[in-house]
Amino acid sequence: MKKFTSVSDVKNLQEIIKKALHIKADPLTETEKGKGKTIGLVFLNSSLRTRLSSQIAAQNLGLNVLTLNAAQEAWNLEFADGAVMNGDTVEHIKDAIEVLNQYCDIIAVRCFAGMKSKEDDVNESILSQFEKHAKVPVVSLESATRHPLQSLADCITITENWKKVHKPKVVLTWAPHIKPIAHAVGNSFAEWMQEMDVELVITNPEGYDLDKNFTKDVKVIHDQEEALKDADFIYVKNWSSFDDYAAMPEVKGDWMLTNEKLAHTNDAKVMHCLPVRRNVELSDEVMDGDHSIIYQQAKNRIFSAQAVFSEILNELNAG
Amino acid sequence: MKKFTSVSDVKNLQEIIKKALHIKADPLTETEKGKGKTIGLVFLNSSLRTRLSSQIAAQNLGLNVLTLNAAQEAWNLEFADGAVMNGDTVEHIKDAIEVLNQYCDIIAVRCFAGMKSKEDDVNESILSQFEKHAKVPVVSLESATRHPLQSLADCITITENWKKVHKPKVVLTWAPHIKPIAHAVGNSFAEWMQEMDVELVITNPEGYDLDKNFTKDVKVIHDQEEALKDADFIYVKNWSSFDDYAAMPEVKGDWMLTNEKLAHTNDAKVMHCLPVRRNVELSDEVMDGDHSIIYQQAKNRIFSAQAVFSEILNELNAG
């Protein structure tokens, strides 16, 4: 694997899921693989699960880990090409990346959507600079439009939780929130589920349809109750409007996931990438109940990252 | 040892002090003990000594260390059970802990008293959530009411500095400060000293008596001069009022520890947990003088932590 920023970087999804499950069974079989190599974990935004799981995964592979909280620990970054840097920005992202090239064998970066310019976000204004200027493999720790390490962990989790022969019905449901939230997790989940052997349905209020470039022909239902019927897995996530970018059009009805709503499903497992706003996105009873496989999902972030780093190290060690 | 949040988690205090002194003599005898295991050091508050000494201790035991400055690096935490999270908080502490369960073999946490609600602080509103939700051993890096790793280091330091046969007189003296300070170090020192073979006396201004649940039958003297007489060890620490919670009732006289006051002691050694406000809590001459064993105390924080982590690893490795 040469880089990992979307599902298209995965040659064989079932293979990497299998690999991740092997790693989960025995995480310390490749402790020498990353010896003498360095991964830089660059955070332009907050992180708990991604931060810790990436560190564990890298350490399990014997990699040196450099964690950089760019905004707080280094310099205020300029992102505009050709900028005359006579303002608040101290270092151009290009130069920061070129320096990371000198120090790291793998560069992993978290760069959320700014939620101000649709064009900037859709074009991945930050990640694209990493993809352009990095001379070593780039791993996305969530970018403006995708969160692939999360999605891989989601695939692992669904695989672990589905032993029946028929395709599971997987419902990605919009959930309420109080602020305009990015589309990365929703987009990414939609994209990866289309590569899985599942029946994917998306449900969200009118005005909240995700970018068609990610959802393609997936059925979108604006009636949550109808969508949840017979669901085997429910993925809960908020996002703001894509069409009217980052707006929060008025929503009719109550979209918070509750036990009452779960009653109409096929004993569905509930998933969420975390952090979750309890009693806004989903109720305490769901979060703390038997249907939730949310913490298992969080744990699988380790094996998702470790599988990816391991694949990249294969490439580096062969190169 | 299954957890470490107060002296009651220590089966045999003299044994663990002895163990810590062995570690001090040779810190690298158990470098394989923590192999493949991970300790999470979660800081909800500032830290210098605790941060560094815990890292060193963990590394000496071969543990992977994940340090998380929760507020700056992760998400704004919600602490209230049942909260409808439609405000500033992004992740519930319960969920953060459940995720740490997935990633860590030991969770160590610093969660100071908020100094706003006596009830919250007395009930350890944050640490109690860790104790309730953690599925792995919890270590306190100072909580609302106790600082046990400090107290163990204090016991180690007193042991190192007392070779006579009679019981040393140990005086915990209140010191001036400019802000309302928590009771954790005072409480904890009182609690641990009652398990040591010492004569403990506490001295503080009227209105500043510590919580009786910690001081029990220890003699409290409101006249500092009288209390310090014949002291062998003086432990300097400020705290605010406990009765009138977090208030700073007016204090008569000068409570700063000076060389002049030391003259009336039995050549007493001076202790402080640091950080210390020089020329407010104690004078430069005391801090920089021969009586101070304060930096030795700081060094012993390594061996206190290492002894505790090692005991916990014994339990984990046996389990």
Next chain:
Amino acid sequence: MKKFTSVSDVKNLQEIIKKALHIKADPLTETEKGKGKTIGLVFLNSSLRTRLSSQIAAQNLGLNVLTLNAAQEAWNLEFADGAVMNGDTVEHIKDAIEVLNQYCDIIAVRCFAGMKSKEDDVNESILSQFEKHAKVPVVSLESATRHPLQSLADCITITENWKKVHKPKVVLTWAPHIKPIAHAVGNSFAEWMQEMDVELVITNPEGYDLDKNFTKDVKVIHDQEEALKDADFIYVKNWSSFDDYAAMPEVKGDWMLTNEKLAHTNDAKVMHCLPVRRNVELSDEVMDGDHSIIYQQAKNRIFSAQAVFSEILNELNAG
């Protein structure tokens, strides 16, 4: 090597450059040298290159690394001797250093000039406290008046890029900026180049001459065009006025380095310590062009640090 805060700590500059180049060729030949020893990297200011390159260098030597962002992670520091600490400062730098003595085998510290008091900065008000109170070797990660790890990396980079027999002409040129910037890099570069077999020229606008204590008899030319003529290396750096301390006297003409200016040089290589303000200090075309060896310089920060740490470990391991 007993400490590393200026060029005067280097016994033989050519030897250490040679050593660094050997390390660059094979960075992992001394992975056991620092085993069981700890380096504390203390940052009182922002850092990208220094932070990452020092960590890599230390890890390559098997050292444990403790990174402390002092302001954000620990306590607000007091620097004044004898201060009555009844204000905002919580811990005296002296005490922080004494504690670091207990925890670290090497203390590395970044402490920029405050740019408020010329006297404080010239006297290295912070670094001098480390030099006075540290009982273990001190390494400067840039102080008020010097940036020696950068300068050593600069010497390595010039050595790598000069194969001719005649002395290269090295021009340190002032560059525009929008804020009063410290003199450390300029001073340090001047100081180290005087120990190298080069012809050093400094060019800056009138009113911007560096401290004579660093530049000594080096020729200073106030006409950039004249200075750049036949240059083999150009080192671009801004600094504020030294005489009228931290002022920014009006500057005539355009001092930004451009390709047009490069045309009058001897095909000069361009250097900069980074971060750089593009299109203010130098143009995009220079930064992204073939003359720049700026990223190579950044990479050499690893080997500069590793050579220094290795020399210090020699001393510690012998001691």
